[in-house]
Amino acid sequence: MSKKTKLELTWIGKEERPKLEPRILIEDPARSYHAALRRSDADIFDNMLIKGDNLLVLKALERQYEGQVKCIYIDPPYNTGSAFTHYDDGLEHSVWLSLLRDRLQILQSILAIDGSIWISADDNESHYLKVLCDEVFGRRNFVSNVVWQKKYAPSNDALWLSENHDHILVYAKEKEAWRPKPLARTSAQNTLYKNPDNDPRGPWMSDNYTCAKTADERPNLYYEITNPNTGEKIWPNRSRVWAFERSTHEKNVAENRIYWGRSGNNSTPRLKKYLNELKRSGTVPQTIWLYDEVGHTQDAKREAKALVAADPFPTPKPEKLISRILEIATSAGDLVLDSFAGSGTTGAVAHKMGRRWIMVELGEHCDTHILPRMKKVIDGDDKGGITEVCGWKGGGGFRYFNLAPSLLEQDKYGNWVISKDYNPAMLAEAMCKHMGYTYAPSLLAEEYWSHGYATEKSFIYVTTQQLTHDACRKISEDVGPERSLVVCCKAFSANPDSFENLILVKIPSAILTQCEWGRDDYSLNIAKLPLADDDGDEELNPASKEELAAPKRKKKIAAKDRFGDLSGLDLFDDLGTDADKSEN
Numbered sequence: 377m378s379k380k381t382k383l384e385l386t387w388i389g390k391e392e393r394p395k396l397e398p399r400i401l402i403e404d405p406a407r408s409y410h411a412a413l414r415r416s417d418a419d420i421f422d423n424m425l426i427k428g429d430n431l432l433v434l435k436a437l438e439r440q441y442e443g444q445v446k447c448i449y450i451d452p453p454y455n456t457g458s459a460f461t462h463y464d465d466g467l468e469h470s471v472w473l474s475l476l477r478d479r480l481q482i483l484q485s486i487l488a489i490d491g492s493i494w495i496s497a498d499d500n501e502s503h504y505l506k507v508l509c510d511e512v513f514g515r516r517n518f519v520s521n522v523v524w525q526k527k528y529a530p531s532n533d534a535l536w537l538s539e540n541h542d543h544i545l546v547y548a549k550e551k552e553a554w555r556p557k558p559l560a561r562t563s564a565q566n567t568l569y570k571n572p573d574n575d576p577r578g579p580w581m582s583d584n585y586t587c588a589k590t591a592d593e594r595p596n597l598y599y600e601i602t603n604p605n606t607g608e609k610i611w612p613n614r615s616r617v618w619a620f621e622r623s624t625h626e627k628n629v630a631e632n633r634i635y636w637g638r639s640g641n642n643s644t645p646r647l648k649k650y651l652n653e654l655k656r657s658g659t660v661p662q663t664i665w666l667y668d669e670v671g672h673t674q675d676a677k678r679e680a681k682a683l684v685a686a687d688p689f690p691t692p693k694p695e696k697l698i699s700r701i702l703e704i705a706t707s708a709g710d711l712v713l714d715s716f717a718g719s720g721t722t723g724a725v726a727h728k729m730g731r732r733w734i735m736v737e738l739g740e741h742c743d744t745h746i747l748p749r750m751k752k753v754i755d756g757d758d759k760g761g762i763t764e765v766c767g768w769k770g771g772g773g774f775r776y777f778n779l780a781p782s783l784l785e786q787d788k789y790g791n792w793v794i795s796k797d798y799n800p801a802m803l804a805e806a807m808c809k810h811m812g813y814t815y816a817p818s819l820l821a822e823e824y825w826s827h828g829y830a831t832e833k834s835f836i837y838v839t840t841q842q843l844t845h846d847a848c849r850k851i852s853e854d855v856g857p858e859r860s861l862v863v864c865c866k867a868f869s870a871n872p873d874s875f876e877n878l879i880l881v882k883i884p885s886a887i888l889t890q891c892e893w894g895r896d897d898y899s900l901n902i903a904k905l906p907l908a909d910d911d912g913d914e915e916l917n918p919a920s921k922e923e924l925a926a927p928k929r930k931k932k933i934a935a936k937d938r939f940g941d942l943s944g945l946d947l948f949d950d951l952g953t954d955a956d957k958s959e960n
Contacts, residue, residue, distance in 0.1 A: 385507040387470040397891035398809040401777040410773025428779030430715040431898040434482040446710035448493040487549040502543040519546040558658025569651040582646035587619040605640035671696040689719035695761030698725040720746035728768040804838040845870040
């Protein structure tokens with residue numbers, strides 16, 4: 377039987393997946409911040425600023441926030457080959473794809489069923505990113521490619537074409553469940569509406585009275601109309617019929633919604649669309665965003681410099697750009713996430729617009745840029761960006777979190793033991809994550825054994841004690857026959873089969889093979905990448921030669937054996953189902 381084939385984007389190392397440790401988050405009260413006064417009942421205080429590797433942080437958030445985030449915006453490094461001050465941005469193409477894939481898969485799981493994700497990219501990677509996103513989110517859930525005019529003037533030193541745009545790829549979690557919200561009308565749009573006939577309903581604009589359907593497709597839209605001014609009998613073209621059924625047309629006539637031109641003798645009617653009616657519905661978002669509508673990179677740099685003058689962030693996005701996204705994708709109170717927070721623009725804009733937010737950033741600029749920026753927003757001292765448009769005066773707050781260290785560490789003998797950094801409460805929360813339970817310690821003294829739950833009758837208990845048979849018997853009696861309990865302990869001397877309602881596990885051994893332990897950074901890292909010589913062969917940096925030589929040779933051999941000539945791959949089609957993947 378032949379295997380079912382499918383088209384997909386393939387790269388060396390695609391099948392390699394990190395075994396992520398589901399860490400816990402630890403609040404740093406000294407860095408958490410809130411306004412001195414509550415300004416309204418709509419103030420939001422439970423926002424989250426998290427410092428740590430974004431892949432590990434997303435893993436930490438995944439279970440708690442699954443299906444809850446309404447809008448995700450990310451601006452990942454563009455893989456241009458340049459090393460910026462705050463980002464290592466020059467990766468092998470395949471490493472970049474793996475980095476994004478691993479993060480996008482978790483982002484997809486925490487996105488709400490009616491949510492959307494917006495991803496900034498430039499021409500260097502946007503087309504590969506599109507195919508990658510088709511695989512992660514499903515090609516059917518692709519919404520659009522927004523083109524943002526990021527520069528207002530050409531670069532005269534450009535060798536080829538002067539690039540003045542970026543892309544923003546838009547995907548929905550479920551396209552049929554997501555709809556964009558209309559944009560508020562601008563004063564420039566409103567000036568196009570006139571009232572030449574002094575219609576009491578106010579200014580209006582005329583629109584097409586036909587639609588792109590044929591008479592064969594919609595025979596009910598192919599009928600005769602009479603111009604009341606000239607008596608002329610008018611039929612639509614058979615390839616483009618009227619936009620309204622006869623009964624609706626007669627209603628338009630009765631309500632004076634048809635325009636026959638200034639002289640009244642036009643051979644084709646037009647529909648009058650009134651400004652007062654359109655103001656209520658707004659305008660449909662389009663896919664080309666010009667700099668005069670949403671800002672450009674110079675605007676963004678001025679905003680960044682005003683916030684941190686001594687060391688402005690080098691690649692920020694203008695606040696108007698992010699506010700356009702949030703206006704389309706969210707309502708007040710919705711949850712917004714940015715896992716490549718950069719200078720914190722997403723959180724700043726979300727806060728001013730009354731949205732809840734989570735930002736994740738590994739770099740030191742989490743403290744040097746984002747933290748002071750958000751304090752200014754909360755205190756009402758940030759006067760730039762969209763502050764005036766939103767009427768923002770300050771308020772609300774956020775909680776600052778660090779990623780906990782790895783749960784297990786090796787002692788001096790090479791044995792895996794519980795990290796000394798973990799206190800009992802941290803250990804209990806961490807084990808709940810590892811074992812798939814919701815951390816929720818009982819407040820009842822008699823339920824000392826309940827640190828979390830999986831169902832109404834399934835619980836977990838975590839202790840560093842070595843449990844004897846008598847201790848296990850007492851716990852079993854306290855739990856009762858109607859409930860079950862997983863007991864995670866340092867060691868036990870009881871027969872694990874002696875108690876029908878208990879499952880006894882030793883903490884290190886129960887989870888030792890689940891994850892990579894002690895790895896804190898899955899971010900972009902170009903320090904040890906190989907260099908290519910003039911002949912196209914890879915030449916390693918001296919410091920990394922011994923470390924990288926063997927894995928590189930192994931990857932090359934595996935790629936040749938598995939893929940043959942990669943240049944002939946066809947990338948553009950639906951990528952099949954999970955069942956297809958298992959067959960291949």
